[in-house]
Amino acid sequence: MDYTIKLNSGYEMPLVGMGSWLGKDEEMEKIMSDAFDAGYRHIDTAFLYGNQKGIGKGILKVITDGKILRDDIFVTTKIWNTSHTYARAKEAIYENLRQLGLDYIDLMLIHWPMAFKEGDDIFPLDSNGKVIEGEGHFFEAWKALEDSIEEGHVRSIGVSNFNHKQIERLLEKAKIRPAVNQVEMHPYYQQKKLRDYCKEKGIIVTAFSPLGSPGDTNFRNKQMPNILTDPVLAEIAKKHGKSPAQVALRWAVQNGVIVIPKSANPGKFENMSSLY
Numbered sequence: 555m556d557y558t559i560k561l562n563s564g565y566e567m568p569l570v571g572m573g574s575w576l577g578k579d580e581e582m583e584k585i586m587s588d589a590f591d592a593g594y595r596h597i598d599t600a601f602l603y604g605n606q607k608g609i610g611k612g613i614l615k616v617i618t619d620g621k622i623l624r625d626d627i628f629v630t631t632k633i634w635n636t637s638h639t640y641a642r643a644k645e646a647i648y649e650n651l652r653q654l655g656l657d658y659i660d661l662m663l664i665h666w667p668m669a670f671k672e673g674d675d676i677f678p679l680d681s682n683g684k685v686i687e688g689e690g691h692f693f694e695a696w697k698a699l700e701d702s703i704e705e706g707h708v709r710s711i712g713v714s715n716f717n718h719k720q721i722e723r724l725l726e727k728a729k730i731r732p733a734v735n736q737v738e739m740h741p742y743y744q745q746k747k748l749r750d751y752c753k754e755k756g757i758i759v760t761a762f763s764p765l766g767s768p769g770d771t772n773f774r775n776k777q778m779p780n781i782l783t784d785p786v787l788a789e790i791a792k793k794h795g796k797s798p799a800q801v802a803l804r805w806a807v808q809n810g811v812i813v814i815p816k817s818a819n820p821g822k823f824e825n826m827s828s829l830y
Contacts, residue, residue, distance in 0.1 A: 559812065561733040562756045563710040567661065568628050569807045571596030573762060573816035579608040586612020590622060598762070598814040600632035600665055601646060602676065606653035614655055629654065630661040632714055634676065638669035638690030643698035647707060658707055663714045663736055664695050692720075693727050700730045712736065718751040725755065736760040739811060741781055741802055749811065761806050764813040765799055
């Protein structure tokens, strides 16, 4: 099995990446070094995560130390919901580049299809505590991403958390087709209809939370099933001398889905080759 998949932009994207959601900025430089040593070449981040400066420092260090070339590293980031007008989206793209300290981004995504009110607040709220909707539309943000490709700041562009109807609307006006749609996907939430639709349109699916986020106390409760202790996955793992996590990730990549498991613990980094 190949370690990369070719996007409709012509660029190769590693099938396994490291997610960085909830990773602290001051920790990311060291985490990056450990991740690259473990075999990762694909890093997923976002403006929302607030850790791009640390990630950028980690990338710069491995390049400066001569361990890895920039062209061998694939960086995915995202513009936030407060940046859906054309002007704000362009600013957000430049800000991501600045925070990461990079000349170009391999893949830039629109984080969510909905727009929030522009401003410095990540979640702008009204007096009732409800998020204030923005005037921008993802069409405008998409045009900014398209222009950034032509300007050489971004190599591939895509979306995140879009359903098939939202993608259909985007395709009606898009000059450049999305290369990727990043969504939650794992054995308990397989998203088959959406995956089939994206495949039909030549869009690669990336799975965030490919292990179901078993350690996430914000969005999970103890009653929810745990992929890592699933008896079927445990049986398959035992048969092949792997862990349940490796089996779940292998299931995804065998279906042509890119996975971005997340861990801040270097001891849990899986060497990419161990999935195959």
